[in-house]
Amino acid sequence: MNKAFLFCIFISIFLTIAAAILIILLCFHGHHPVDDLHYQSQDFCVADLNSRIKVDGFTCKSSSEVDETDFFFSGLAAPASTANAMGTAATPADVRQIPGLNTLSISMSRYDFAPGGVNPPHVHPRATEILFVVDGELLVGFLTTSNKLFTKIVSKGEIFVFPRGLLHFQFNNGSSAAAVIAAFDSQLPGTQPVAAALFEAAPAVPENVLTAAFRMESELVEKIKAGLAPNN
Numbered sequence: 001m002n003k004a005f006l007f008c009i010f011i012s013i014f015l016t017i018a019a020a021i022l023i024i025l026l027c028f029h030g031h032h033p034v035d036d037l038h039y040q041s042q043d044f045c046v047a048d049l050n051s052r053i054k055v056d057g058f059t060c061k062s063s064s065e066v067d068e069t070d071f072f073f074s075g076l077a078a079p080a081s082t083a084n085a086m087g088t089a090a091t092p093a094d095v096r097q098i099p100g101l102n103t104l105s106i107s108m109s110r111y112d113f114a115p116g117g118v119n120p121p122h123v124h125p126r127a128t129e130i131l132f133v134v135d136g137e138l139l140v141g142f143l144t145t146s147n148k149l150f151t152k153i154v155s156k157g158e159i160f161v162f163p164r165g166l167l168h169f170q171f172n173n174g175s176s177a178a179a180v181i182a183a184f185d186s187q188l189p190g191t192q193p194v195a196a197a198l199f200e201a202a203p204a205v206p207e208n209v210l211t212a213a214f215r216m217e218s219e220l221v222e223k224i225k226a227g228l229a230p231n232n
Contacts, residue, residue: 046070047095047102057187058095058102071100076110079179087117087172095187102187109182113138113172120193121169127189129162129182131170136178142168167194199225 046066047058073093080089094107101107107127111119113136131140133154141151142162153173154160162168164185172178198205199221210221 044100045103047099049096049099058099060102061099066100071098073098076108076181079112079177080110082112082114082117082177086120087114088112088119088170090119090191094184094189105185105187107184107187107189109184111170111180111182113170113178113180115172115175115177117172117178119170120195121167122191122193123165123167124162124184124186124189124191125165127184127186128164129168129184129189131160131162131180131182133158134179134181136172136176137174138178138180139171139173140169142166195224195228199228 042060044066045058045060046063048061049058051059051061053059075091075097076093080091082089089112091110091112092107093109095101098107113119131154133156135156137153137155139151139153140160140162141149143149143166145166152160170180198210207218207221210216211218214221
């Protein structure tokens with residue numbers, strides 16, 4: 001074999017290995033166009049909430065139809081009613097209220113708590129949450145996948161972080177109302193309350209699954225379901 005031929009073989013092998021490494025890196029890099037600003041090819045992609053096209057996120061509406069209202073929301077300015085069984089109210093400010101958030105990987109919510117109000121154990125499967133206490137005081141906490149509890153009392157002006165996907169809660173154990181603003185690194189973080197997911201699912205989680213998982217009698221399962229009913 002002459003040197004030129006060997007050089008060509010070497011280059012071919014080198015390029016093959018380089019391409020394989022590049023493919024592996026791209027596969028494991030973990031970015032998604034909807035959640036990563038590096039993939040943006042335009043100034044914004046205001047959500048067309050009425051589009052029948054289903055994608056991960058929302059399709060963009062025509063730029064000629066976009067105006068200032070697509071980037072504006074006043075819903076967090078005033079407290080919401082906490083006259084309910086949980087004594088708390090959530091006011092979201094995500095892509096459904098602010099179409100201009102589409103593809104920007106950010107949203108907010110306001111939570112109002114009556115004394116004794118609770119935001120029961122839940123998860124945000126698509127976002128980390130950072131919580132800022134506007135007024136009052138809350139007992140907050142989250143559980144790791146090894147069932148370790150991190151909990152703290154946070155007061156006005158203080159911040160607490162709940163890592164993505166971990167079970168967490170907030171409870172107003174004070175004698176006055178409390179309010180917080182939460183921010184999320186997702187345009188639509190999703191919320192899944194644990195009790196509701198298990199005992200209010202439709203179709204229902206089979207009762208024998210619940211009795212076996214929680215080592216309880218069927219009567220207690222029905223009692224829990226009745227206690228979670230909307231009129232309670």
